[in-house]
Amino acid sequence: MxxxxxxxxxxxxxxxxxxxxxxxxxxxxxxxxxxxxIQEPATVEKCSELSKRLFYTRLASIPGRYESFWKEVDLVKQKLKNRQDLKVEEVGVGVLFALECYAWSCVGEIVGRGFTLTGYYV
Known part of the structure; x- marks a missing residue:
């Protein structure tokens, strides 16, 4: 040692x-x-202005992201309506995505309990 x-x-x-x-x-x-x-001069006021610009730019992008989200949801609905036309690759990607979400949920639970492996996950 x-x-x-x-x-x-x-x-x-x-x-x-x-x-x-x-x-x-x-x-x-x-x-x-x-x-x-790099912003010259690097003053507190300029940094504050830049952080506000970033915040409000991100805020302004929410409607576009919201619209894109619902387009994706509609695409998934169409795929589920036409299940018989799905390819094996598409089903595999969906299953892997679901497993990854479940795994992150399990990890989140473990972290939330203070890294103890107790309960129904073991």
């Missing part, structure tokens, strides 16, 4: 040295590549 701790400390030291040597250069390169997104 102690040898694994020493190995972990050595790896952490190597990673720290790498970040120390190359971190500043990476930071500068990243800023240079994305300088068109």
């Amino acid at each position: 102690a040898s694994k701790l020493v190995q972990l400390q050595n790896k952490a030291a190597v990673a720290s040295q790498f970040v120390t040597k190359h971190g500043c250069a990476y930071y500068k390169q990243l800023l240079e590549q994305n300088k068109q997104y």
